[in-house]
Amino acid sequence: MSESGAYRRAYDAAATDPETFWLDAARAVDWESAPTRALDSTTPPFYRWFPGGTLNTCVNALDRHVAAGAGDRVALIHDSAMTGARVSFTYAELLATVSRFAGVLAAHGVRTGDRVVLYMPMIPEAVVAMLACARLGAVHSVVFGGFAAKELAARIDDADPVVVVTATGGLEPGRTVDYVTPVAAALEMSTATPRAVIVRTRPEVSIETPATWLDWDLEMETAEPADPVTVAATDPLYILYTSGTTGKPKGVVRDNGGHAVALTWSMRNIYDVGPGQVMWTASDVGWVVGHSYIVYGPLFAGATTVLYEGKPVGTPDAGAFWRVIADYGVRALFTAPTALRAIRKVDPDAALLDEYDVSSLETLFVAGERLDPDTFAWASRILGKPVVDHWWQTETGWAICANLRGLEAMPIKSGSPTVPVPGFRVGVLDASGAAVPENTEGNIVLELPLPPGTLTGLWNDDERFVKSYLDAFDGHYLTGDSGYVDADGYVYVLGRTDDVINVAGHRLSTGSIEAVVASHPAVAECAVIGIHDETKGQRPSAYVVLKSGVSIDEDTLRAELVAAVRADIGAVATFRDVTVVQALPKTRSGKILRKTMRQMADGTEVVVPSTIEDASVLDALAAVFRT
Ligand code: COA
Ligand code: AMP
Secondary structure, three states: OOOOOHHHHHHHHHHHOHHHHHHHHHOOOOOOEOOOOOEEEEEOOEEEEOOOOEEOHHHHHHHHHHHHHHOOOEEEEEEEOOOOOEEEEEHHHHHHHHHHHHHHHHHOOOOOOOEEEEEOOOOHHHHHHHHHHHHHOOEEEEOOOOOOHHHHHHHHHHHOOOEEEEEOEEEEOOEEEEOHHHHHHHHHHOOOOOOEEEEEOEOOEOOOOOOOOEEHHHHHHHOOOOOOOOEEOOOEEEEEEEOOOOOOOEEEEEEOHHHHHHHHHHHHHHHOOOOOOEEEEOOOOOOHHHHHHHHHHHHHOOOEEEEEEOOOOOOOOOOHHHHHHHHHOOOEEEEOHHHHHHHHHHOOOOHHHHHOOOOOOOEEEEOOOOOOHHHHHHHHHHHOOOEEEOEOOOOOOOOOEEOOOOOOOOOOOOOOOOEEOOOOOEEEEOOOOOEOOOOOOEEEEEEOOOOOOOOOEEOOOHHHHHHHHHOOOOOEEEEEEEEEEOOOOOEEEEEEOOOEEEEOOEEEEHHHHHHHHHOOOOEEEEEEEEEEEOOOEEEEEEEEEEOOOOOOOHHHHHHHHHHHHHHHOOHHHOOOEEEEOOOOOEEOOOOEOHHHHHHHHHOOOOOOOOOEOOOHHHHHHHHHHHO
16 A cells, blocks of 8 residues: 555554554643643543643744744735735734733633634634634634524524624625624524623724624733633633534534644644645635644644635636645645635636646645545646545544655545544444445444544533444444445545535535424425535535415525525525425334435435335425436
C-alpha cells in the first residue's frame, strides 16, 4: 500500500501504545502543566484525554507564536468577495484584538465554563470572538448564519449563554441577510436570559438594533485586555450543534487539550502545512470544518489562515477560488465537492484558471460529502495537483480517514478517503455486530476509545450520547455511515444509514424538516428524504399525504411549505421539492419506509420489507419517482 512505512508505523504505534504515541504528540503543544498521562479510561464509555494537563487554547493559537518572535507573521487574512475587503492581521495584531474582546466578555460577566453563543457571518470578528472565549476558558457555541430563529433559539436554550455575540448581517450573492431579526426573535422564544448581546455593525448591513444591545466597537474602545485563563485539558472548549435523526440538534462537546494535540498533529501529518504557510479552508466558521481548519488548526501551527466571504461562483465569477489561491499563495485548499461541482457547472473547461498563477497550491483537500469520481477526475485534471478526499464528522472534529500528505503520501484511489488516521480504528460490521469480509458493505464503526480531539459527549445529555453512538455495537462508536474496506485497507464511505442528509456539504436532519411540513394544517402525514442533486449532492424532497376532505392547489401548498421551512429551519435547508401522493409506504406497525423510498428515488435495488402493510402503494410511488 505504501512505500516508506511511516504511516504503518504511526498507525501501529497509536493502536498498540496510545499512551506513548499521544504523550509524544502532546509535546508540540504549550502546556501550563504538561500531562503525564494520555488517557483516562476509568469511567468507560466516557474517556478523557490528558488528565492533569492544563493549558489555554488561545495561548496555543496566538500568544506562543508572538512570544517566539513571530508576532509580525500574518495570522489571518480576511477576503470578502462580497464587499471587496481584504484585511490581514499579524499574530501580534490578532492577539491584541482577541485579548481586548476577551476583556469585553469578562466585563459582562463571562467566566471560565460559561457559554457564549455566536451567530456571525464570515468576518474577522467571528474568529476574534471564538478565540476570546477560549482565552477566558469560556465555551463558545457558534451557530451557522443560515439557520433561522427557531433553530437558533433551540441552541440558545440548550447552551444557556451568558452573552450572545452577533453582527447586523451577512452578505449572500444578490442579497443582505438580516441577523438582527432572527437573534431578537430567538431570544424572545428562548427561556435563556443572557446578560448581554454584543453586535458588530457592518457598514454594508445597516439594520437598527434593539436599544439594549451593545455595540462591538464601543465596547472595544473602553475594554481592558484580558489575560489567558488556564483550564484543564478536559474542560470544554466549545459546543457545536449538529443534526441528528430527530429534530433536536445534538450539542457536540470538544475539550481543550485533546483538541489542541489532535489538530496540531493533523496540520503537519495530514495537511503538511507549517509556520508561515497559507491554508485556506473555504467553509464557514459555523461548521466543524470551519472551527478546525479556518480557526484553530492553522493558528496552532503558526500558519496563515484565509477567512473568505463569498461563494465559489458568481462573486464575481467562477475564477474566485483561483484568484484567492493566487493572491495569497495558498498551499492547501480545503473545500467541499459541491463547491467544485458549482465551479465546473459554469466553467467546465476551467478557462478562468488560466488567468491566475495557482502554482503555490500543493494539495486540494475535500470533505463534507462523498467525492464523486467525476468531480475527482475533473478537479485532478484541471489542477494537475493531488485531490485528496478525507472523511470526518462534526463529532470527530478531524479526519477519521485521510491520505496523510505530510506523514506519507499514498496513492489516491477515486471514491476512497484512503486509510484510517492513526488513533482511529475503523471496523465494518453487519447488523448482528459481526465484522464483514473486505469489499463488503456494512456499518462503519470506530473502536473505543476514540483518539484525542473527538467529542467528549453531548452537552448536558450523556444518555443521548450513549444511545446515539455507543449502544448499537458494544465497545464501538457508530459513525452512522455505511461503507467497506478494500484489500489494501482503503475505506470507502457510501452514505448515511440514518435520516441525516448532506446538502451542499451542510448536514441536515430530514426529521426536523418533516416536523415543519407535518405541522401544516392540510398535511395528514409526510416523509422527507434526500434525493440526488447534481450540484448540491443531495436535496430534501417532501412526499405529502393530504388530510381527507382538504383541497389545496399543489403550487400553493408548495409555496406555503417552502416558506414555513425557511422560516423555521432556515435558507440552508434548500427546501423546494413538495409532491402530493395518495399514500406513503408503511410497515404494518405504521412506520414509514423511508429507506425503501430512498432506494426508489435513487434508482438502486429496492428491497421491499416483508413487514410492508400494502405493497401496492409502491406502484403509485414508482410512477411519481419516474417523473
Ligand atoms: N447566512 C445566511 N444565509 C445563508 C448562509 C449564511 N451563512 N449560507 C447560505 N445561506 C443561504 C443561501 O443564500 C441560500 O439561500 P437562497 O435559497 O435564498 O438562495 C441558501 O442558504 C442555500 O445556500 P447554499 O446551500 O450555500 O446554496 P448556494 O446556491 O448559495 O451555494 C454552493 C451553493 C455549493 C456554492 C455553496 O453551498 C458552497 O460553497 N458550499 C460549500 C459548503 C462547505 O464548505 N461546507 C462545509 C464542509 S467542507
Ligand atoms: P458533518 O458532521 O456536517 O461534517 O457531516 C458528517 C457526514 O458527512 C458524515 O457522517 C458523512 O456522511 C459525510 N461525509 C463527510 N465527509 C465525507 C467524505 N469525505 N466522504 C463521504 N462522506 C462524507
